[in-house]
Amino acid sequence: MESGDTNEGAKFKDSKFKQEIHSKVIRAGKRTYFFDVKSTRNDEYYLTITESKKRFGENGKYSYEKHKIFLYREDFTKFIESLQEVVDFIHGKQPEEIREDVEAQADTEEVAEEEEVSVKDYTNVEFEDI
Incomplete structure (x- = not known):
């Protein structure tokens, strides 16, 4: 198993690499x-x-x-609470036109993600199969 594998529950205590359990990737413009x-x-x-x-x-x-x-686990609650607090602050203080631009961009990205998922879940059914 390579260090980049994300198989849940696998344990390699002797490995010099830290075991990856789960991963989520977010592509956001020029950043990932x-x-x-x-x-x-x-x-x-x-x-x-x-x-x-x-x-x-x-x-x-x-x-x-x-x-x-x-x-680390002991910091999760403080981190999440603080992150939510500053995100709420930004949403509340941001000028209206910037909020609208950001919301429109987020809606466009959501539609693109939904379309991508629906394409992956597409099942080709031939009329002869019915």
């Missing part, structure tokens, strides 16, 4: 966010949040700039 649940050697779960952004160098080559946050 990764929410990864990992396991310590003591089988305690924690969360890493990684922001990845593609950067182009002067030589035409690109690299990825990454920033990572480690969040």
